[in-house]
Amino acid sequence: MTSDSQYDLVILGGGAAAFAAITEASRRDLSTAMVNTGLPIGGTCVNVGCVPSKHLLAVAESGATATENPFDAVRYPEEPTVDWADALDGTDQLVERFRQENYIDVAEHFETDIYEGYGQLVDDTTIDVVDGADEGARITGKRALVATGSSPWAPPIDGLDDIDYYTSETILEERDLPESIVMLGGGYIALEWGQILHRVGVDVTLLQRSERVLSGMEGQLGREMQRAFEEEGINVITGNNFQRIRTPATDGGTETIQSGVVIETTVDGPERTVTGDALFVATGVQPNSEGIGLDTAGVKTNPDRTIRVDEHFQTTNPDIYAAGDVIGEPELETVAAKEGNHAVKNAFGDEDLSIDYDAVPAVVFTSPEVAAVGTTELEYMDEHGTCSCRTVQMEDVPRAKAVKNTDGLVQVVKHHETNEIVGVHMVGPRAADMIMEATLAVKFGLTVDDIIDTTHPFPTFSEAFKHACQAFRRDTSTMSCCVE
Structure with a gap:
């Protein structure tokens, strides 16, 4: 395929940042094209990251149900087994459906041209497809977005x-x-x-x-x-x-x-x-920033090879923006999407949008789950020389005791003068869902009293966050289940 096409926005990459970008670009009636390099369309999350790993975590958890059953009243006649090959077949089917419905169909809906192959910036905002199915194609945009993601990194260990x-x-x-x-x-x-x-x-x-x-x-x-x-x-x-x-x-x-x-x-x-x-x-991972023509386009990188951007995701070439894992931590699908969205708004609307990364939650989908947002106790101590922190154990939370799922804890870090919640860190069942209340608290400067004064449904795991806030005001070991 040989072509030379003009667009408003051209994108190097085909993952979360790229698709958030074309969504915003479509809202602005901008013409778009992307060169999908590396993984199949959809990038890390759908192909080898969030979707397959969370699916397989659920498969593995079901397989471990018998060995981790806490109830004497429940008996299994035999121990469940997991057929790994069948599990991967199911994962492949799930990934294929996600890729089609959430990416390929979306690109078609937004009338985005997709070029398959290895793309390189060759002149400011021009991308050449130098290998792959659409080798020989050349696309140029008024603005360009680099969203090439990251790949697994191996440390320099002898052998x-x-x-x-x-x-x-x-x-x-x-x-x-x-x-x-x-x-x-x-x-x-x-x-x-x-x-x-x-x-x-x-x-x-x-x-x-x-x-x-x-x-x-x-x-x-x-x-x-x-x-x-x-x-x-x-x-x-x-x-x-x-x-x-x-x-x-x-x-x-x-x-x-x-x-x-x-x-x-x-x-x-x-x-x-x-x-x-x-x-x-x-x-860990490393940014996919080599061999894509950054030097030619005047785009500088940091010592760790991430693309250097300002707070508005603009690179050292004012017509080129970058978003997602290729600009560094936090390497999260939702963050990449927001960066891609903001990059388009800044590039075409001069909106000067940035992201408050301190209010971005991080989650580990193990069992028990891990979730955190905001400042840690050590970080607060380093900055202020003191820390007002409280921790409650999940074994003291009524819902956790009722269902015999008591692994974990919740810690709240508050400002020592204003009582605003600046960090929440938790391990426990459903922590990935519980963290959103904490994220809103950190983002909007809620105090521990705001959480205490908010009625929580009983019995729920989310009460652990409220209990940790109550620990600033009372001895929770002598507290009744329903004390407000």
């Missing part, structure tokens, strides 16, 4: 480049799982995939470099999740200083056969060797 390993993308292609897996990483990807694999029958050992998992979140959350994982049977080793990764050699008779993986590490000084049948690297 890792010589080992075959899984990532959150490649594991979705593996129909026959090994008996044991060693996972590198302790963030949300490692925790979610570690629990999925453990619950479908894989022996999982999780190795984290820092002293706790979820090291970027409030400290209590990581400690609580490590306790929950170890109680479930997932081996978690923190404080690793990785020395080398290699494949053990075994005698195969006439030749030496390489099988499995060996991680040589030190933990608090002593050397330690961890072995498994396979390796899963879940140590």
